[in-house]
Each structure stands twice: as C-alpha cells, then as structure tokens.
Amino acid sequence: MCGIVGAIRANHNVVDFLTDGLERLEYRGYDSSGIAVSIDGKIKRVRRVGRVALMAQAAKEKNLFGRIGIGHTRWATHGGVTEPNAHPHISGGTVAVVHNGIIENFESERQRLQKIGYVFESQTDTEVIAHSVNHEYLQTGDLFTAVQAACKRFHGAFAIAVVAQDNTENMVVARMGCPLLVAFGEDETFIASDVSAVIAFTRHIAYLEDGDIALLSTKGIEKLIDKDGQVAERKVKISELSLASLELGPYSHFMQKEIHEQPRAIADTAEVFLEGGFEPENFGSNAREVFDDIHSIKILACGTSYYSALTAKYWLESIAKIPTDVEIASEYRYRDVIADPKQMVITISQSGETLDTMEALKYAKSLGHKHSLSICNVMESALPRESELVLYTRAGAEIGVASTKAFTTQLVVLFGLTVTLGKMRGHVSEEQEQHYTEELRQLPGSIQHVLNLEPQITIWAQKFASKQSALFLGRGIHYPIALEGALKLKEITYIHAEAYPAGELKHGPLALVDENMPVVVIAPNDMLLDKVKANMQEVGARGGELFVFTDLDSNFTEDEGVHVIRTPRHVGVLSPIVHTIPVQLLAYHAALARGTDVDKPRNLAKSVTVE
Numbered sequence: 001m002c003g004i005v006g007a008i009r010a011n012h013n014v015v016d017f018l019t020d021g022l023e024r025l026e027y028r029g030y031d032s033s034g035i036a037v038s039i040d041g042k043i044k045r046v047r048r049v050g051r052v053a054l055m056a057q058a059a060k061e062k063n064l065f066g067r068i069g070i071g072h073t074r075w076a077t078h079g080g081v082t083e084p085n086a087h088p089h090i091s092g093g094t095v096a097v098v099h100n101g102i103i104e105n106f107e108s109e110r111q112r113l114q115k116i117g118y119v120f121e122s123q124t125d126t127e128v129i130a131h132s133v134n135h136e137y138l139q140t141g142d143l144f145t146a147v148q149a150a151c152k153r154f155h156g157a158f159a160i161a162v163v164a165q166d167n168t169e170n171m172v173v174a175r176m177g178c179p180l181l182v183a184f185g186e187d188e189t190f191i192a193s194d195v196s197a198v199i200a201f202t203r204h205i206a207y208l209e210d211g212d213i214a215l216l217s218t219k220g221i222e223k224l225i226d227k228d229g230q231v232a233e234r235k236v237k238i239s240e241l242s243l244a245s246l247e248l249g250p251y252s253h254f255m256q257k258e259i260h261e262q263p264r265a266i267a268d269t270a271e272v273f274l275e276g277g278f279e280p281e282n283f284g285s286n287a288r289e290v291f292d293d294i295h296s297i298k299i300l301a302c303g304t305s306y307y308s309a310l311t312a313k314y315w316l317e318s319i320a321k322i323p324t325d326v327e328i329a330s331e332y333r334y335r336d337v338i339a340d341p342k343q344m345v346i347t348i349s350q351s352g353e354t355l356d357t358m359e360a361l362k363y364a365k366s367l368g369h370k371h372s373l374s375i376c377n378v379m380e381s382a383l384p385r386e387s388e389l390v391l392y393t394r395a396g397a398e399i400g401v402a403s404t405k406a407f408t409t410q411l412v413v414l415f416g417l418t419v420t421l422g423k424m425r426g427h428v429s430e431e432q433e434q435h436y437t438e439e440l441r442q443l444p445g446s447i448q449h450v451l452n453l454e455p456q457i458t459i460w461a462q463k464f465a466s467k468q469s470a471l472f473l474g475r476g477i478h479y480p481i482a483l484e485g486a487l488k489l490k491e492i493t494y495i496h497a498e499a500y501p502a503g504e505l506k507h508g509p510l511a512l513v514d515e516n517m518p519v520v521v522i523a524p525n526d527m528l529l530d531k532v533k534a535n536m537q538e539v540g541a542r543g544g545e546l547f548v549f550t551d552l553d554s555n556f557t558e559d560e561g562v563h564v565i566r567t568p569r570h571v572g573v574l575s576p577i578v579h580t581i582p583v584q585l586l587a588y589h590a591a592l593a594r595g596t597d598v599d600k601p602r603n604l605a606k607s608v609t610v611e
C-alpha cells in the first residue's frame with residue numbers, strides 16, 4: 001500500500017532519488033504521490049493524483065531541487081483520491097510529513113488541534129501528525145523532541161518521516177508497527193518503507209524497530225531512541241536483494257516474469273530441504289523442541305497465502321497426521337478463540353506486512369498460543385520478527401500485485417514442513433522421505449513443462465476475455481487451487497469468478513451454469529477423479545463449457561463443449577503446485593486480451609498494511 005522514501009544527500013539532488021524510489025514502490029499499489037524538499041528556508045512540494053511519472057514530470061517542470069526531502073505513494077484510506085489528500089502534508093509552512101499506517105485517534109487529535117487554531121486542508125489522518133509535530137516544534141525548536149512528543153499522542157500503527165523548513169541537515173523518522181529502514185551511502189542517507197526503493201543506491205541497511213525514533217544526517221543515524229526512550233543502535237546489514245529481480249528484463253509484465261521464474265524460485269526454495277534434509281533446524285535452531293511440544297497447528301493468512309494454507313492442511317493431516325486448522329486472519333482476530341498453548345500458530349505472508357495477519361498473530365500470542373512460525377518472502381519484515389520460528393521462501397522480489405511465485409514457493413515450504421513433522425512423528429518412513437525428496441527435486445522440471453503449454457492456454461484465455469463470469473471447480477487438495485485460479489482471474493481481469501468444491505455444484509452453483517458460463521476444472525488423476533468426472537457431466541448436461549486441466553494419464557477426451565489441457569506427468573502429492581501454473585497463465589492471458597493493468601489492478605495493493 002502506501003510507500004515512503006526520503007534522503008539527505010551532500011552532493012546530489014534528492015529529487016532524482018525520491019522519484020526513482022517512488023517508481024520502485026509503485027508495485028505496492030497507490031493512487032497518488034508527492035515529494036517535498038526543504039531548501040532556502042522553504043518547503044517546496046509537488047503532488048499529483050495518478051502515476052508517479054506524472055508527479056515526476058511536474059517536479060521536473062518546476063525544477064524542484066534540494067539536498068533533503070521526502071516522498072510518498074498514497075493508497076487512499078482516510079479521504080478520497082485527491083491532490084489535497086496526497087502526501088507530503090505540510091503544517092504552517094514549517095514541517096512536512098509523510099506517513100504510512102493509520103492514526104486511530106485522529107478525530108480527537110484533529111479536534112484538539114483545531115481548538116488551538118490549526119486549519120485542516122485534507123481529510124487525512126496524516127495531517128494531524130503534521131500539525132502536531134509543528135505545534136511541538138514551534139515550542140521547542142528541536143525537531144527530534146517535537147516528533148518524540150507528537151508520537152506519544154498517536155494510537156495506531158505508523159511510520160513517519162519529517163523534514164523542517166529551517167533545517168536542511170536533518171530528518172526525523174519514527175516507526176511504530178509499519179516498516180521503515182535507513183540506508184547508508186557515501187555522504188548520503190536514505191529512508192524507505194521497502195528495501196526495493198533504495199537498492200539501486202546502496203545495499204547497507206538498518207531496519208528500525210517498533211517504537212524507534214531516529215535523527216538522521218548525511219552521515220547516517222545521529223541519534224536513535226527505542227520504545228523505552230533509551231539510546232539504542234540498529235545493526236547494519238547488507239541486503240541480498242538483486243536489482244535484476246526489480247527489473248522487467250525481456251518480459252512485458254512482472255506477473256509474466258514471475259510466473260516464468262517459478263522453476264528457479266521453487267528450486268531455490270526446495271534447496272533448503274534438498275541440501276539440509278527434512279530437518280526441524282531449517283525452521284530455527286530451537287525448532288526441534290518447539291515441534292516436539294505441539295500437538296496441532298493453526299494457520300492464519302489472507303488471500304492467496306490463505307489458499308496455500310488450505311492446501312497445506314491436506315498434506316499436514318494426511319502425511320504428518322497433525323490436526324490443522326486454517327483461518328482467515330481478519331476473521332480470527334475478532335472472534336472469541338479457545339487458545340491452546342500446544343497448538344503452533346503459523347502465519348503465511350508474501351510481504352510479511354499484512355496488517356490483519358500481523359494482528360491475528362499478536363492476538364493468538366496474547367491468548368496463550370506459545371509457539372509461532374512465520375513463512376514469509378520478505379527478509380526482516382514484521383511477521384518473522386514477531387514469530388518464534390521462521391522459514392523464508394526464496395521467491396525473490398514479487399512485484400506483480402497478483403501473487404504467483406510467492407504462492408508456489410509457500411507450498412514448497414509447507415510441504416517441507418509436512419515431511420519434517422511427519423518424520424518426527426513417525427509417520428514418514430525413510431523410503432517415503434526419499435520418494436518425497438525425489439518428487440521435490442523433479443518439481444522445477446515439471447513446472448517448466450507446464451509453462452511450455454502457454455500457447456494452448458493463451459487460446460483458451462481469448463475465450464474467457466469476453467465472459468462476464470467463470471466458475472472454477474476442484475476436489476480435495478485441488479479445491480484450494482480452484483480458489484486460487486478464481487482469485488487470479490478476478491484480480492487482474494475483473495471477470496467475476498467463483499470457486500467451488502465440485503461436489504457442491506448441485507447444492508447451488510449449478511443454477512448459474514449455461515452456455516455463457518465457462519467452467520474451469522482442476523482434475524488430475526487422483527482418487528477423486530471419477531467423482532470430478534461425474535460433476536463435469538452435470539455441467540455438460542446444462543450446456544456449460546468445460547475447460548479441464550488434467551495430467552497425462554487421466555483419460556479425458558475432448559468433446560463438444562469439453563476442452564482439455566494435459567500437464568505432462570502426474571507428480572503425486574505435489575500436484576497442486578503443478579496445477580497452479582495453468583490457472584495463473586489463464587488469468588494472465590485473459591487480462592492481456594482485455595487490456596487491463598496486469599501488474600497494478602484497480603483498487604488493489606501489494607502490501608495490505610491497513611485493515
């Protein structure tokens with residue numbers, strides 16, 4: 001969602017960094033952007049609704065220049081998509097602020113500040129930060145103490161960066177619940193909410209912790225106090241994120257690139273188990289004791305990550321024989337839960353920042369769940385930091401809003417977890433372990449074969465492009481893949497799509513089926529194949545057009561109204577991973593045919609950091 005950048009540079013114009021950094025954060029989703037610099041005793045600002053490129057052009061036309069500045073991409077929450085609501089927000093011409101997150105008590109703060117005489121120009125919660133900091137600054141003349149005093153008043157999750165009109169040396173930043181990092185160059189210091197914004201400039205990075213407030217200069221962090229008001233230091237790390245993973249290369253869209261990166265991403269992620277074995281230590285040095293101490297699992301996640309959890313439930317219960325519950329994080333966090341200290345809470349998240357998942361984890365811990373594991377794609381993000389154990393997927397940066405390689409690599413980790421727990425609990429023999437290892441080793445090759453089916457899937461996609469709705473069916477462990485297929489299609493094509501377990505058809509959704517309703521069926525050769533075939537008959541009899549993804553040996557024949565694409569071989573328990581690829585490609589090519597914005601679908605954001 002929203003993105004923050006900022007810089008203090010001794011020898012360069014900050015505007016170049018600010019616009020470049022914001023462009024690199026575009027993938028997170030936003031609807032307006034802006035930058036502000038402090039120069040010659042003034043704060044100068046440019047804001048625009050729409051693409052960062054528009055704002056960058058306006059900054060160029062105005063010859064905006066400075067050695068210190070901040071920038072922001074906004075995804076509207078409080079107040080509509082308008083220029084006055086775009087960040088940075090300025091108070092009294094004195095201070096400028098950019099902000100991620102939400103100030104929950106902004107209404108009472110707004111009233112307090114209005115009584116003092118502040119006039120609000122926007123509908124945002126952020127403007128209370130600007131006025132509040134300004135109010136303190138006018139009294140103390142010290143930006144650091146002003147931000148410190150103002151932050152004490154705010155409830156909620158936020159990351160902020162502040163510059164002042166009369167200070168071209170220092171910026172003050174604060175983090176409480178939303179990610180923020182400081183990056184160090186030569187005679188220049190950067191800040192960003194996401195490492196991808198700074199990586200073209202420096203790899204030396206320190207992540208701020210919740211409650212941190214820091215004073216920055218071109219030399220780095222001049223002063224940092226932690227949540228207890230104590231002076232603290234934050235470790236500088238070298239980011240391993242590759243710049244190539246942030247560039248399109250020969251592809252037209254990041255989603256296309258990321259779909260095609262899956263053989264590599266899966267191989268990199270599987271390497272943990274192929275090199276290190278199915279051992280608990282892959283999840284943390286104390287994972288063996290933790291796994292010995294649990295009798296069940298609760299998985300909390302949102303969206304696509306939730307569907308990987310649903311898939312894992314089948315593996316965990318059938319292979320590792322461990323009872324597993326899966327819940328949508330945003331629901332879990334608001335219901336009465338019977339906590340169980342021996343139930344390990346797993347959170348799954350590509351970004352590691354999803355607010356609902358984060359709050360659900362905190363809630364679970366507060367209720368007495370003793371053990372937690374995070375499966376995440378972004379190093380040092382909030383969820384792994386809040387969890388006892390962690391295993392990172394090695395998908396590389398995922399830029400397309402529609403998650404693809406993050407999903408399949410999550411599945412690889414969840415499968416590795418299943419075999420690990422199965423072994424520890426005596427349900428996976430040595431022979432089975434070898435078999436699973438071999439399946440995992442061959443998985444990238446199988447995925448590559450499915451990618452080669454792209455031309456056939458593209459032809460199908462043309463048919464979907466003119467449809468209003470689509471149904472996705474699956475059974476057993478392939479039902480979550482049907483859900484994922486429907487989500488991909490609706491996210492990027494805006495075609496209404498729903499997924500059902502095929503056995504549920506006759507309990508309602510069959511009423512929707514007619515000749516205008518394409519029905520996608522995920523039907524590999526497993527124990528439920530005959531049942532799925534019977535469900536397909538029900539669709540065929542009502543004139544529905546069937547699009548079947550199956551594997552080589554499942555004995556389907558093409559017929560009037562029945563189209564079949566076969567994945568090259570049956571891959572046993574890993575079949576859900578292989579069958580994800582065709583539904584991703586179908587959605588991608590249908591979106592291309594409809595001309596939608598594949599990587600930045602309307603109304604959606606990559607990291608959902610608000611409720």
Ligand code: AGP
Binds near residue numbers: 302304605607
């Ligand atoms: C996936 O295509 C979506 N954009 C979305 O459902 C996403 O999976 C969800 O918001 C959860 O995100 P996370 O994995 O970063 O927590």
